[in-house]
Amino acid sequence: xxxxxxxxxxxxxxxxxxxxxxxxxxxxxxxxxxxxxxxxxxxxxxxxxxxxxxxxxxxxxxxxxxxxxxxxxxxxxxxxxxxxxxxxxxxxxxxxxxxxxxxxxxxxxxxxxxxxxxxxxxxxxxx
Amino acid sequence: xxxxxxxxxxxxxxxxxxxxxxxxxxxxxxxxxxxxxxxxxxxxxxxxxxxxxxxxxxxxxxxxxxxxxxxxxxxxxxxxxxxxxxxxxxxxxxxxxxxxxxxxxxxxxxxxxxxxxxxxxxxxxxxxxxxxxxxxxxxxxxxxxxxxxxxxxxxxxxxxxxxxxxxxxxxxxxxxxxxxxxxxxxxxxxxxxxxxxxxxxxxxxxxxxxxxxxxxxxxxxxxxxxxxxxxxxxxxxxxxxxxxxxxxxxxxxxxxxxxxxxxxxxxxxxxxxxxxxxxxxxxxxxxxxxxxxxxxxxxxxxxxxxxxxxxxxxxxxxxxxxxxxxxxxxxxxxxxxxxxxxxxxxxxxxxxxxxxxxxxxxxxxxxxxxxxxxxxxxxxxxxxxxxxxxxxxxxxxxxxxxxxxxxxxxxxxxxxxxxxxxxxxxxxxxxxxxxxxxxxxxxxxxxxxxxxxxxxxxxxxxxx
Numbered sequence: 001x002x003x004x005x006x007x008x009x010x011x012x013x014x015x016x017x018x019x020x021x022x023x024x025x026x027x028x029x030x031x032x033x034x035x036x037x038x039x040x041x042x043x044x045x046x047x048x049x050x051x052x053x054x055x056x057x058x059x060x061x062x063x064x065x066x067x068x069x070x071x072x073x074x075x076x077x078x079x080x081x082x083x084x085x086x087x088x089x090x091x092x093x094x095x096x097x098x099x100x101x102x103x104x105x106x107x108x109x110x111x112x113x114x115x116x117x118x119x120x121x122x123x124x125x126x127x
Numbered sequence: 128x129x130x131x132x133x134x135x136x137x138x139x140x141x142x143x144x145x146x147x148x149x150x151x152x153x154x155x156x157x158x159x160x161x162x163x164x165x166x167x168x169x170x171x172x173x174x175x176x177x178x179x180x181x182x183x184x185x186x187x188x189x190x191x192x193x194x195x196x197x198x199x200x201x202x203x204x205x206x207x208x209x210x211x212x213x214x215x216x217x218x219x220x221x222x223x224x225x226x227x228x229x230x231x232x233x234x235x236x237x238x239x240x241x242x243x244x245x246x247x248x249x250x251x252x253x254x255x256x257x258x259x260x261x262x263x264x265x266x267x268x269x270x271x272x273x274x275x276x277x278x279x280x281x282x283x284x285x286x287x288x289x290x291x292x293x294x295x296x297x298x299x300x301x302x303x304x305x306x307x308x309x310x311x312x313x314x315x316x317x318x319x320x321x322x323x324x325x326x327x328x329x330x331x332x333x334x335x336x337x338x339x340x341x342x343x344x345x346x347x348x349x350x351x352x353x354x355x356x357x358x359x360x361x362x363x364x365x366x367x368x369x370x371x372x373x374x375x376x377x378x379x380x381x382x383x384x385x386x387x388x389x390x391x392x393x394x395x396x397x398x399x400x401x402x403x404x405x406x407x408x409x410x411x412x413x414x415x416x417x418x419x420x421x422x423x424x425x426x427x428x429x430x431x432x433x434x435x436x437x438x439x440x441x442x443x444x445x446x447x448x449x450x451x452x453x454x455x456x457x458x459x460x461x462x463x464x465x466x467x468x469x470x471x472x473x474x475x476x477x478x479x480x481x482x483x484x485x486x487x488x489x490x491x492x493x494x495x496x497x498x499x500x501x502x503x504x505x506x507x508x509x510x511x512x513x514x515x516x517x518x519x520x521x522x523x524x525x526x527x528x529x530x531x532x533x534x535x536x537x538x539x540x541x542x543x544x545x546x547x548x549x550x551x552x553x554x555x556x557x558x559x560x561x562x563x564x565x566x567x568x569x570x571x572x573x574x575x576x577x578x579x580x581x582x583x584x585x586x587x588x589x590x591x
Contacts, residue, residue, distance in 0.1 A: 020292075025284070032291055039295045039302070046306035069305070072254055076298060079261050083291055086268060090284055097277045106281050110354070113278045117357075117418060 036080035135170030143238035157224035160234030215369035297338035332390035343375030369461035398439035405432030410522030455496035
């Protein structure tokens with residue numbers, strides 16, 4: 001069971017890291033979502049324990065499964081879901097203002113801005 | 128009568144939620160946010176006064192028994208950073224409200240960030256630390272895009288992706304620590320960590336270090352920083368470099384120094400090396416930049432290196448120096464980022480005060496920060512580090528006064544060449560007020576020194 005979880009976390013994280021290195025922003029976002037979910041699965045696997053459900057009344061003598069990791073994962077899922085939505089909204093805004101999601105083209109826009117700014121600093125100094 | 132710890136936290140929280148429904152561009156909403164934040168700050172001051180008189184206070188949320196419920200704890204270290212972050216947020220928010228808020232969410236977001244930063248400093252539970260950390264970070268993600276210009280959106284995207292990756296690594300480290308020790312309570316964790324095997328503990332410590340290194344903008348994780356600081360509006364740059372950066376310094380101190388001191392000591396050579404790289408890289412890059420905002424951004428990378436060196440030295444003196452330096456650095460950067468877009472004779476004076484403080488020239492407050500770093504290094508007796516610090520100081524002296532000399536700060540009526548939309552005299556009064564605080568703390572450093580010593584003692588005292 002532990003091995004299964006470890007392999008699943010590794011595959012999720014690996015695919016996420018692979019997508020994160022792509023040039024397309026949408027793929028980068030999907031990579032981020034996969035990595036967040038790898039973390040969620042990791043939290044679950046950090047407290048794997050067999051036993052009865054931790055709901056009162058508890059039967060005597062039987063071990064109780066760890067409820068804390070599930071509460072933590074639930075919180076982490078909510079947070080990563082919210083941040084993923086925010087990330088998608090931001091990427092959409094980048095698209096509407098640049099009409100492109102290619103990181104190379106965005107970097108070119110960065111360089112253009114920098115050239116303009118350097119020029120402004122130079123002329124500002126001359127004044 | 129003592130104020131409950133949850134009062135300031137809940138106040139900022141509910142004010143943030145309430146203001147989110149209203150248009151923040153209206154003057155009344157902005158001033159309501161300023162009032163709410165000022166009240167939160169006053170509440171935190173009341174808690175701090177109480178803690179100074181009768182020692183650390185803790186509250187278990189929901190009335191649960193101590194080891195089961197989630198604990199909030201106020202000690203000198205947490206309160207120092209809480210007061211610092213809230214003050215910086217208050218100054219930046221007032222500045223922006225005076226200059227004219229341009230996005231409807233701005234006041235609510237600043238309050239949400241105040242909730243996150245205050246909670247972060249007061250929590251004694253590692254997972255809650257992560258939750259408050261994310262509250263502050265999510266507000267920061269939105270704030271970096273504030274202004275809606277294309278280059279701000281690009282910078283915000285990179286900022287979000289890089290920092291989100293950092294947060295995920297931190298979350299993984301928390302889960303790993305929970306697996307190793309079976310607890311998330313910081314006090315219990317500090318007791319149980321020494322029993323844990325070295326390798327898994329070092330691995331978790333490394334993940335935590337990377338997560339906070341990204342927040343601080345340390346050398347190998349700095350690539351997002353320059354674009355973000357240069358692109359955003361002055362108030363947001365001040366918030367990021369004066370308040371949000373405290374997550375990094377406080378996190379490294381609290382978790383590195385307080386929970387994982389053994390791992391911190393084992394990693395000291397790496398910390399020295401990365402700190403040295405940060406100081407030199409930040410200093411040299413800052414010298415080569417023309418735009419004052421870029422100079423300040425790279426200067427932040429260099430200053431983060433000093434905090435790391437102090438942490439590597441460790442001990443009560445090292446931690447006290449790290450706290451003192453983090454506080455003065457945050458105030459310096461707030462002043463400089465707020466004052467750089469303005470012009471006028473008093474602005475020239477304020478820029479000079481800020482530059483002197485970063486370079487460490489008395490009577491500015493930065494002098495005591497640098498002096499504390501030097502004192503702890505001399506006590507440590509490592510000549511290589513001392514040489515490095517001298518070189519770093521020389522670099523900061525050069526780039527700061529290069530920045531002052533390059534522009535004509537005194538002429539003009541407050542309209543700078545960079546952001547032409549913050550031109551009211553009141554913004555200059557606020558920036559001037561911060562400059563007066565920098566000089567005041569330099570002339571009367573007693574409170575700052577007492578606070579940083581108390582913070583370091585609180586941190587050391589927690590160790591088993």
